[in-house]
Amino acid sequence: MYAVFKRELFSLLNSLMAYITIGVFLLACGLLLWFFPDTSILEYGYAELSSFFNLAPFLFLFLIPAITMRSFAEERREGTYILLATRPLTDWQIIMAKYLACFVLVLFALIPTLIYCYSVSKLALPAGNIDTGAIIGSYIGLLLLSAAFLAVGIFASSITKNQVVAFALAVFVCFIAYSGFDAMSQIFGFRAIENILLNLSVNEHYQSMGRGVLDTRDLIYFLTFVLAFLGLTKLVIGGRKW
Template sequence: MYAVFKRELFSFLSSMVAYITIGIFLLVSGLLLWFFPDTSILDYGYAEMGGFFSLVPYLFMFLIPAITMRSFAEERREGTYELLITRPITLWQIIFAKFLASLVLVFFALIPTLVYYYSISKLGFPEGNIDSGAVTGSYIGLFFLGAAFTAIGIFASSLTKNQVIAFVVCAALCAFAFLGFDYTSQVSALGSIQGNVSSFGINQHYTSMSRGVLDTRDLLYFLSFTMLFLLFTRLTVGGKR
C-alpha cells in the first residue's frame, strides 16, 4: 500500500498539474480574501475569517476534482490499470493509497493559508483579537470536507478513463452534496421533513464545525460520507476487475 501511495503522491508532485492547481487555489483565495470589494476582509473591518471559510468549499469544488481526476482514469488510459490490480495488494489498499495521496495534496494546499490567519491576527485591534477556536474548528471542518470531496473524486475517476469526464462528474457531485440538499429542503411540499432533508447535506455539518464546536455527530457524518464513496469506488473497481 505504501508503494502505491508513494508512487501516486510523487506522480502528482513530479507534474506541473498539482503545482498549477494549488497555485490557482491560493491565488484566487487570496484575491477573494484581500482584494475583491465584496469579500475583502479589509473592507469588512472585522478580524475574523468567516468569509474565507465560506468561500473555500466552492474553490474545493474545482481544486479537488483537478487533483483526483487522474487517480483511476489515467491508469486506464495508459494501460497500467491491469498491472496495478494484479499486484499482491487488495483493492481496498489501492483505493486507500490513492485516496490518502490526494488528501495529502489537499492538506498541502491548506497549509499556506495559515498565513492569512497570522496576518489577520496581527491586523486585529488589539493585536491577536481573533477567535482562534472558531478558526481551528473551521480548519478541521475544511479537512473533513476535503476528505469527503476527495472520496467523491476517487469514485468519479473510477467510472471512466477520461479525465475531463471524471472532473465534471466530481464537480457536479461535490456541488450537489454541498448545496443540493439545502435547495431541496426549501421545497414547500416536503413540509415537516425539510429540516431532516438539509441534515443529509454537507453544508449544515460543515457550518456547524466552523463555529468552533466539534460535535461527534458532525465527525461521524463526514467519516460515514467518506467511507460510503470509498465503498462505491470499491464496488466500481471490483466490478470492472
C-alpha cells in the same frame, strides 16, 4: 500500500496540473480575501476569517476534482492499472493509497493559508484578539470537507477512462452534496422532510463545525460519507476486476 502511496504522491507532485490547481486556488483566495472590495477582509471591519471559510468550499468544488480526476481514469486509459491490480494488494489498499496521496496534496494547498490567520491576528485590536476556537474548528471542518470531496472524486475517476468526464461528474456530485440538499429543503413541497435534507447536507455539518463546536454527529456524518463513496469505488473496481 506505502509503495503505491509514494508512487501516486510523486506522480501528483511531478505533474504540472497539481501546481496549476494549487496555484489557482491560492491566487483566488488571495484576491478574494484581500483585493476584491466585496469580499475583502480589510473592508469587512472585523478580524475574522469567516469569508475565507465560506469561499473555500466553492473553490474546493473545482480544486479537488482536478486533483482526483486522474487517479483511476489515467491508469485505465494507459493500461497501467492491470499491472497494479496483479500485484499482491487488495482493492482497499489501492484505493486508500490513492486517496491518501490526494489528501496530502490538499494539505499542501491549505498550509500556505495559515498565513491568513497570522495576518488577521496582527490586524486585530488589540493584536491577537481573534476567535481561535472558531478558526480551529473551521480548519477541521475544511479538512473533513476536503476528505468528503476527495472520496467523491476518487469514485468519479474509477467509473470512467476520461479525465474530463471524471472531473465534471465529481464537480456535479460535490455541488449537490454541498448545496443541493440545502436548496431542496427550501422548496415548499419538501418542507415536510426539511430536517432530513438538512442532515444530509455537507454544508450544514461544515457550518456547524465552523462555529467552533466539534459535535460527534458531524464527525460521524463525514466519516460515513467518505466510507460510502470509497465503498462504491471498491464495488466498481472490484466488479471490473472480476
